[in-house]
Amino acid sequence: MTDDVPMVSFEVMPDPLLIPTVRLMLRRALPNLGSDDDSLYFGAFTEILANAMQAQAATPDQPVRVDLSLDARPSVSVADNGPGLDPQASLNPNRAGGRGNGLLIARSACPDMLIDSSASGTTVRLPFGPGPRR
Amino acid sequence: MNRASVPSFTVEAVLDGSPVLIRVSGEFDLTSVDHFEIATAPVPTSVSIVIDLSATSLIDSAALGAILRLRRDQTVGGGTVLVRAPRPYQRQLFEVTGLLHLLEPAV
Numbered sequence: 340m341t342d343d344v345p346m347v348s349f350e351v352m353p354d355p356l357l358i359p360t361v362r363l364m365l366r367r368a369l370p371n372l373g374s375d376d377d378s379l380y381f382g383a384f385t386e387i388l389a390n391a392m393q394a395q396a397a398t399p400d401q402p403v404r405v406d407l408s409l410d411a412r413p414s415v416s417v418a419d420n421g422p423g424l425d426p427q428a429s430l431n432p433n434r435a436g437g438r439g440n441g442l443l444i445a446r447s448a449c450p451d452m453l454i455d456s457s458a459s460g461t462t463v464r465l466p467f468g469p470g471p472r473r
Numbered sequence: 474m475n476r477a478s479v480p481s482f483t484v485e486a487v488l489d490g491s492p493v494l495i496r497v498s499g500e501f502d503l504t505s506v507d508h509f510e511i512a513t514a515p516v517p518t519s520v521s522i523v524i525d526l527s528a529t530s531l532i533d534s535a536a537l538g539a540i541l542r543l544r545r546d547q548t549v550g551g552g553t554v555l556v557r558a559p560r561p562y563q564r565q566l567f568e569v570t571g572l573l574h575l576l577e578p579a580v
Contacts, residue, residue, distance in 0.1 A: 355503050374551075375562040377533050382566070385533045386500050440534045440570050447569040 345409040350402035353392035353419075356435055358385060360404060365415060368407055379448035380467065386441035387463045394466045395420025395459060413467040420460040484512040492521035492555075498528035501537035513543055518550025523577060525557040532566055544575065 347368060351357055362381055372380060391403045398420065406416040424442075443464070446452055452463040482499035493516050498510065516522060524540060526532065544554040555577040558567060567573050 358502065359500065359504055374530075375560060378529075378560075378562040382531050382533055382562070385531065386528065389533070389535070416499055440537070443569060444534055444566060447565060 347409070348404065349406055350404050351392075352390075352402050352416075352417055353395040355389060355392055358388055358392075362386060365407065368409070369413055372468070380465070381443035381454070383448035384415060384417075386445045387465060390424075390441050391417045391419035391421070391461065391463070394419045394424070395457070414464050416462055416464040418460060418462040419438065423456045423458050424454075424461055465473040479518070482508060484509050486512050486516060488516065492523045492553075495522060495524045496528070497524065497526050500531040501526065501529045501536040502531060502533040506535050506539045509536070509539050510542075517552070518546050519552050520547075521553045521555075522547060523557055525556050526563055527557060527559055529563070532563060534570070537570060537572065540575070541572075 349364075351361055362384065365384065366377075366381065371377060388403065388405070393403060395403055401420055404416075404418040406418070408414050408416070424428075442454075445463075449465045449468075450470075451466040454465075455462045476535070482501060482505040484505075487494040487496070495513055495516075499505070501509070513522075522543070524543075532534070540554070540556060547554050550580045556567070556575045557577045558564060559579075564573075564576070567576055
């Protein structure tokens with residue numbers, strides 16, 4: 340048994356303008372899924388990172404942490420120190436519209452997404468792989 | 474797409490046609506919404522608009538919000554907005570957010 344899974348970790352200040360740069364770093368590190376699945380995965384990542392940055396807005400001097408695990412099935416985790424969220428409320432499928440649907444969109448793209456949230460912060464893990472076929 | 478390249482974002486408004494065509498390409502996310510709104514600002518609110526997302530490689534909820542705001546303004550002014558989004562990932566996005574009614578009927 341070994342636990343030396345290759346990891347890449349970095350911290351990002353909560354500035355949304357940094358999101359495309361972070362996305363590019365991950366695109367370089369992860370295998371190509373193909374056009375549509377790539378779009379879904381990185382769309383989901385964009386939602387999660389934007390949510391984390393928004394949660395961190397009250398403490399803009401503290402970074403959001405991004406961990407890339409290059410296990411047999413890679414995954415990306417995004418962690419913030421914000422006030423936490425209510426995943427059930429945020430995943431309400433009856434809410435039509437744009438911003439505010441981030442978790443719903445991310446869950447659709449990454450059905451295996453894991454959310455660990457408390458009053459001291461939220462970590463969302465996005466396993467890397469194709470989303471559901473429609 | 475070349476993995477080493479930065480996917481660009483462009484938005485082009487073709488104002489002299491009917492409907493007015495808004496072509497969007499690249500990564501349409503919260504960092505490019507401002508560019509979209511600047512490009513669409515000159516479009517009269519009384520006209521019909523087709524937003525062509527065919528060449529986008531990513532769309533997020535902030536982009537959907539910008540489309541909804543444009544549609545709201547057009548509706549108030551008597552115009553309309555339809556979205557051309559033929560790729561499966563695009564359709565999935567509009568479906569999960571309850572916005573399929575915005576899509577242009579398939580031809």
